[in-house]
């Protein structure tokens with residue numbers, strides 16, 4: 001277990017440069033683990049992310065009777081697929097604060113039936129799951145809330161699935177649809193399963209990741225745009241043999257933004273133009289802000305071309321990387337507006353409120369709306385102690401406030417409780433230190 005201090009003081013950095021090998025994608029890692037567990041055959045997973053979120057998924061699968069082995073000290077795992085089921089029918093599962101674990105597991109376990117409890121850290125019990133539970137109970141699954149209605153903890157029992165047409169709302173999180181899609185083959189033995197999306201769907205690129213990985217595990221989903229998804233009768237997961245986890249595109253955003261703010265070039269390795277992760281489109285925002293971006297098959301590089309330009313854009317498609325834009329906006333030549341980011345309110349913390357509070361500590365003027373944030377940078381950043389709210393992305397994106405942008409000098413930034421980065425990137429601050437120039 002890595003040791004962290006209670007706080008980290010980041011000294012002003014004049015220039016950043018270098019290359020960073022990214023840890024594996026959280027979204028791909030946790031989906032791949034579950035699909036490998038449900039598949040027929042063994043799957044060799046290469047370069048799985050090592051983090052709190054993947055740890056809870058690995059531990060849950062182990063408790064559910066799925067056998068897996070880590071290859072030595074590497075991040076390569078062999079998962080022995082249980083062939084369309086999870087062998088243990090009664091378990092108490094700790095889900096930490098991993099949305100990518102609790103949502104898909106809830107759907108899979110509810111469809112299989114058994115006696116399961118799923119719970120997590122205090123914040124997990126404040127993150128909504130009602131739309132997913134309603135969709136599953138609506139076809140005859142049996143999920144009860146043991147605390148507040150609409151939120152974990154959950155108690156899952158054996159229901160009676162009477163219908164194979166599900167309806168789900170997608171305006172709070174796309175993970176509910178992802179969860180239903182991944183669980184659908186488990187109830188499609190004789191009849192096709194159709195999932196209908198009611199109303200607006202947010203964070204759409206994450207659904208593309210789900211469909212892509214399901215296809216690699218042998219299940220082809222038939223879609224009607226974004227409104228209905230059908231898993232044909234007889235679909236079942238089969239191991240692709242080996243699967244390599246791309247580097248995490250959301251984690252890439254911090255380094256690319258650093259390159260765009262403070263010289264560069266900074267190159268991230270492990271993700272590139274062929275990525276299946278929507279967060280690679282963060283580079284569009286950086287380009288719009290004036291950064292110089294180049295992409296290869298498996299790398300992306302950013303360098304600054306002078307002061308960053310303010311941006312006004314819709315960030316619904318990249319909610320995680322958009323936090324990085326909010327902090328990069330401190331170095332822009334005017335007021336930036338991030339629109340359509342209402343989902344920030346129900347993630348690791350209320351990210352709109354947290355972001356506004358912490359940006360103000362640095363001297364920015366911030367206007368906060370129900371689903372938007374408007375950031376006007378100060379003449380010069382003020383030294384500040386940044387609270388991180390047990391939110392890995394708060395810790396990671398505020399490290400950027402220590403940089404020396406072309407028009408605003410960097411400042412000393414204290415990051416309180418830096419250990420929260422372990423959710424997706426335990427070595428983040430070492431990697432960040434690695435691109436800080438010594439001059």
Ligand SMILES: O=C(O)C1=C[C@@H](OP(=O)(O)O)[C@@H](O)[C@H](O)C1
Nearest residue numbers: 027100173174175203206320343
């Ligand atoms: O499916 C996924 O892997 C994710 C979907 C997104 O959540 P929402 O769909 O709740 O916005 C994202 O914020 C999260 O970090 C990962």
Ligand SMILES: C=C(OP(=O)(O)O)C(=O)O
Nearest residue numbers: 097098099100320347348
């Ligand atoms: C929202 C996030 O996580 P989760 O997968 O728990 O929803 C995130 O990583 O920014």
